Amino acid sequence: MQRFSSKMWRRTGLDRHISDTQIWQQPLKKRPATASMLFLSILIAAVLTFSSWINPSSFSVTNVTENRTSAKRIEIPLSCSAGNLTQTCPVNYPASFETEDHDPSLNSSCPDYFRWIHEDLRPFKSTGITRDMVERAKRTAHFRVVIVKGRIYVEKYKKSIQTRDVFTLWGILQLLRRYPGRLPDLEMMFDCNDRPVIRSRDYRGPNATAPPPLFRYCGDRWNLDIVFPDWSFWGWAEIKIKPWESILKELKEGNSRKKWMAREPYAYWKGNPSVARTRRDLLKCNVSDKQDWNARLFVQAQAIGKAASDFIQQELKMDYVYDYMFHLLNEYAKLLKFKPEVPDKAVEFCSETMACPADGIEKRFMMESLVKGPSITSPCTIPPPYDPQALGPLSREKLIQWSKWRHWREATGIVLINRNKCTLRLCLPVSLKSELDKLVLMILSDRYLKKK
Known part of the structure; x- marks a missing residue:
């Protein structure tokens, strides 16, 4: 990373006092040069002696040159x-x-x-x-x-x-x-x-x-x-x-505009039904006067939706x-x-x-x-x-849950689009609401990115 160095000279309190304070001096009579030199020598010696007594830690500003580097x-x-x-x-x-x-x-x-x-x-x-x-x-x-x-x-x-x-x-x-x-x-x-x-x-x-x-x-x-x-x-x-960064921003803004409970309880899917044969089942879930329940999303979907939103x-x-x-x-x-x-x-x-x-x-x-x-x-x-020993039981547990999922799918009309993808359509009657989110998350959580 390119870095910039800021070097700051910090003066002692004594230095600041001497340089920042104007001292009025009474005019002196002209004296011999030797007397002036003697007086100046005594003054310098006194200053040096006094400075040796100073504890630098007692000053909030120290006579130290610090090299500070920060990211730019x-x-x-x-x-x-x-x-x-x-x-x-x-x-x-x-x-x-x-x-x-x-x-x-x-x-x-x-x-x-x-x-x-x-x-x-x-x-x-x-x-x-x-x-x-x-x-x-x-x-x-x-x-x-x-x-x-x-x-x-x-x-x-x-x-x-x-x-x-x-x-x-x-x-x-x-x-x-x-x-x-x-x-x-x-x-x-x-x-x-x-x-x-x-x-x-x-x-x-x-x-x-x-x-x-x-x-x-x-x-x-x-x-x-x-x-x-x-x-x-x-x-x-x-x-x-x-691009994904823009999508994430729009999703966040959209979620803040309207609360979940204030929305119409429908889910919409958009895609190409000819990509996979199982996708054609989605067309059977269209809303109609005869089958409205299987296009509605129940309360468990809120928890699933929030978990998914937080994840992404x-x-x-x-x-x-x-x-x-x-x-x-x-x-x-x-x-x-x-x-x-x-x-x-x-x-x-x-x-x-x-x-x-x-x-x-x-x-x-x-x-x-x-x-x-x-x-x-x-x-x-x-x-x-x-x-590796932990992956074995995980896979077996997922196979058990997958078997349950297939049974529910055949019995209720749940559609999982393509076994290798994480696209999900819920067509559940009220009687099968319980444990839905747990089951779905167990099936889909593993390798989320890999089965997109």
Whole structure:
């Protein structure tokens, strides 16, 4: 971090008295120079003797020069050329930035879901990650990201759906603006599609090869894909979903405008029913004269809604999104068994080369989510891995609760949209209100980010 030093000279009380007080002196008759010199010598000796008796601690202001350093937040605007046709990256962005917290171990702990970073990387702990493993992940990847000496290089293989690749890369660039010089050299393959493809069953047995490390937005217990934050944290231009920081602010303002009990008791879902067959069940829950109860949300939903709202405001804020990325990439880089190199076909990316030539809503979202400058604090402290023995009972308990959930779903019309996603529709009669929030939270709390 850039620091500024403020040096303040502080005078003793005696010094202040002598310099700030005007002393009237009676005119003296002219005397010999020797007498004047003798008098001056006696005066200096007296002052020095008197000053040795002074206890500096008795003064509120001491004769000490103090070097005080405090954090100075800096902003680094984009450097766009005339006509916004910037094709090169600036070289003056800070390569490092000292934070104000000199002992990062004293920082607050990251949310508990950061533990899943360890679980996602566990399949690679025993073998490490070789170049061959990374190259095998290229089969379905949309692009390769290489970070060398704090600069990003991208090798593209195919276009993703909509602008998923664009805003994912934009998010990684913002991470480097936030923590310059804090990410190690690395190479990673990224798949922008939804469904995981690295099936764990394909890498079991005595003759099985090590799985390829592939980053994507989704993961589950049956696959080994490494989960990375969704592109829409920086905006989803095609359907005009703003960057997450703006959404959080609007959610907070909206919640303050109208109290929960003053609202109409309906929930609304918006999405594409053709994405998954189970989503079509949502259309059956539309309000009608014949079935009104199954579109209403009962009192338990208030507790669920408040818990969810508190969670996203406190534990899914952008600070933690960036810290999750930071720790994930750092832990991943520790496993690499080779030296990352920039491919011949890779192109250097930076915020300027992406945002300056952009236009329309894409440019607006980029500017809205632009990290203004380096963070003056270090990332949160990642919690330790889960105890493997503790994960077993947790999984068994969740399977039991999942079985109960399926029974309730068939009996009452509750719809859980896609087993790998956390989208929930409640169609409950009054008779089944009890324990609903406990059941739902037990099912959905684990790996919240991973089953989005």
